[in-house]
Each structure stands twice: as C-alpha cells, then as structure tokens.
Amino acid sequence: xxxxxxxxxxxxxxxxxxxxxxxxxxxxxxxxxxxxxxxxxxxxxxxxxxxxxxxxxxxxxxxxxxxxxxxxxxxxxxxxxxxxxxxxxxxxxxxxxxxxxxxxxxxxxxxxxxxxxxxxxxxxxxxxxxxxxxxxxxxxxxxxxxxxxxxxxxxxxxxxxxxxxxxx
Amino acid sequence: xxxxxxxxxxxxxxxxxxxxxxxxxxxxxxxxxxxxxxxxxxxxxxxxxxxxxxxxxxxxxxxxxxxxxxxxxxxxxxxxxxxxxxxxxxxxxxxxxxxxxxxxxxxxxxxxxxxxxxxxxxxxxxxxxxxxxxxxxxxxxxxxxxxxxxxxxxxxxxxxxxxxxxxx
Numbered sequence: 331x332x333x334x335x336x337x338x339x340x341x342x343x344x345x346x347x348x349x350x351x352x353x354x355x356x357x358x359x360x361x362x363x364x365x366x367x368x369x370x371x372x373x374x375x376x377x378x379x380x381x382x383x384x385x386x387x388x389x390x391x392x393x394x395x396x397x398x399x400x401x402x403x404x405x406x407x408x409x410x411x412x413x414x415x416x417x418x419x420x421x422x423x424x425x426x427x428x429x430x431x432x433x434x435x436x437x438x439x440x441x442x443x444x445x446x447x448x449x450x451x452x453x454x455x456x457x458x459x460x461x462x463x464x465x466x467x468x469x470x471x472x473x474x475x476x477x478x479x480x481x482x483x484x485x486x487x488x489x490x491x492x493x494x495x496x497x498x
Numbered sequence: 499x500x501x502x503x504x505x506x507x508x509x510x511x512x513x514x515x516x517x518x519x520x521x522x523x524x525x526x527x528x529x530x531x532x533x534x535x536x537x538x539x540x541x542x543x544x545x546x547x548x549x550x551x552x553x554x555x556x557x558x559x560x561x562x563x564x565x566x567x568x569x570x571x572x573x574x575x576x577x578x579x580x581x582x583x584x585x586x587x588x589x590x591x592x593x594x595x596x597x598x599x600x601x602x603x604x605x606x607x608x609x610x611x612x613x614x615x616x617x618x619x620x621x622x623x624x625x626x627x628x629x630x631x632x633x634x635x636x637x638x639x640x641x642x643x644x645x646x647x648x649x650x651x652x653x654x655x656x657x658x659x660x661x662x663x664x665x666x
Contacts, residue, residue, distance in 0.1 A: 332500035472640030
C-alpha cells in the first residue's frame with residue numbers, strides 16, 4: 331500500500347473544513363450569547379498586520395483549492411474574497427468543499443515530479459508536485475485553520491483542541 | 499511513484515523544526531533589542547488556559563516524535579518537558595531532530611493499516627497508521643508550530659509567513 335498526493339491532501343482538507351465549520355458555529359453562538367457584535371470576531375486579528383478571521387478562512391480555502399488546480403490540472407474557479415458575515419464564511423467553505431469533492435483522485439496520480447511554479451510578491455518559487463503539497467500547501471492550510479482557531483480562542487470562544495482536530 | 503508514511507511526515511517535521519529554530523532566534527533577538535525579559539516571550543500565551551510558547555514547542559516535539567514510535571515501532575526516548583530558556587528550547591528541538599534523523603524509513607513502510615491506539619484524558623481513540631499520521635499527527639504538529647509562531651507574532655516579533663513556511 332502507498333499514498334498518492336490526493337490521499338495526503340484532499341481528505342485532510344475536507345476534514346479541516348468540517349472542523350472549521352463547527353469552530354465558526356461556536357464562535358457565532360458565543361458572540362450571540364455574550365452580546366458581542368459578529369463583526370468583532372469576524373474582523374479580529376492576532377496583531378494588526380495579520381489577516382482577520384475572514385481572511386484566514388479565505389486563505390485556507392485557496393490553499394486547499396489550488397492543490398487540485400496546480401497538481402491535478404483541474405480548472406480553477408475564482409472566489410472573490412468578499413465574505414463579511416458568518417453565513418458568507420460558511421458559504422465559502424461549502425463552495426470549497428464542493429470543489430474538492432468533485433476532484434477525481436486519478437487527476438493527481440503520479441504527479442510527484444511535475445513542476446509547480448508559484449508566483450508571489452517576492453518572486454517565483456519552483457516546487458515539484460510532492461514538495462508543493464507536502465512542503466507548502468499542507469503547512470499553509472493548517473496555518474490558516476490554526477490561526478482562525480487561535481483568533482477565536484484569543485477572543486474567549488470556548489473551543490478546544492478536539493474541535494480543531496475533529497474525530498477520526 | 500507513490501508516498502510512504504515516512505515521506506509525508508518525517509521530512510515535514512524536520513523542515514518545521516528548522517523553521518521553528520529561526521523563528522525562536524528572531525524572538526530572542528527581538529526581546530534583547532527591545533529590552534524585554536526572555537521569560538515574557540517564553541511564558542506568553544494567546545489566552546490564559548492555552549499552553550505558553552515553551553509548551554507549544556514541547557508538544558510539537560512530541561507530536562513529531564510519536565509518529566516513528568507509534569507507526570514505526572521505534573523505541574521512545576522520553577523528554578522531561580522542563581525547558582525554561584530559549585537555549586533549552588533549541589536543545590529540545592535538536593534532540594527531536596536527532597531522534598527523527600535516526601529513523602530508518604523502512605520501519606514505517608506498509609504500516610498504513612496497523613492499529614494505533616491513542617490514550618487521552620477523554621478516553622481511547624483508535625486510528626490506523628494512515629489516519630493517525632494524516633488526520634492527527636500532521637495537523638497536531640502544524641497546530642503547535644503555528645501557535646508558537648502566533649504567540650511571538652502577537653507579541654510583536656517581526657516574523658512573517660516565509661519564516662513559518664521556509665524555503666523549498
């Protein structure tokens with residue numbers, strides 16, 4: 331038995347989004363219970379030049395979506411990053427999950443050695459399929475999911491490690 | 499080509515620790531430059547009932563170390579969780595990296611279906627090798643690395659996303 335690039339990424343993303351959905355629901359319920367404006371959580375940041383909660387969800391969405399796009403040659407569906415409410419964030423997650431569920435695992439088979447070029451503000455970074463998924467996309471995805479969790483945790487939302495990890 | 503449980507975990511952990519080492523160095527340099535006691539960063543938390551920076555490094559260390567132990571049958575080397583200085587944290591990371599570098603990849607081959615039983619405060623959780631690595635150990639490792647980063651970032655340390663991701 332062995333693992334494909336699909337096996338190590340898409341199911342982990344789906345699981346992460348399921349956990350994130352529950353974490354966001356707990357955040358919204360906490361705000362309502364405490365009489366805190368939703369905006370105060372949605373726009374919360376760990377420090378002023380980091381992305382707020384909404385941005386963390388948007389980046390988690392893109393980190394996941396670009397794996398089948400860049401590795402499996404799946405056509406990209408652009409999302410406009412205009413989410414401002416909890417309902418918007420749930421819709422963004424649902425769109426991302428639907429996109430991921432449509433990915434045919436075979437599209438990502440034997441793609442470990444393809445070239446993946448990532449253009450960022452600081453220039454081009456060249457990966458192969460394997461280093462892109464394992465060394466960039468997965469750590470990046472978990473970075474944004476963890477930071478979303480950390481923002482809500484920092485604001486007092488009663489979420490715990492099991493909400494982040496989910497149940498196997 | 500395909501991936502083994504070793505391929506998807508141990509190299510990612512080694513890379514994460516290399517990045518974490520640089521992040522900790524930037525934290526220490528920032529404290530010295532600003533005249534902040536090291537303890538203020540080492541004991542910083544995002545909220546009072548979350549682990550401080552030292553605890554995040556200890557848990558990242560254990561998350562990684564227990565993969566070859568639980569999946570590859572490698573003998574555990576207990577670490578005592580008594581780190582209190584930046585030098586201690588670097589030593590903890592170095593011990594963990596040395597442990598991981600000694601792992602023979604073949605010890606983790608074809609272990610996707612073995613039973614992995616995890617005992618926690620809330621009871622036993624049963625995984626197989628694959629679900630343990632992909633659905634527990636990797637998200638848990640990145641959780642603690644990201645939270646260590648987030649604590650320092652929240653305290654004003656000038657670290658950025660590329661410090662977390664490292665260079666491929």
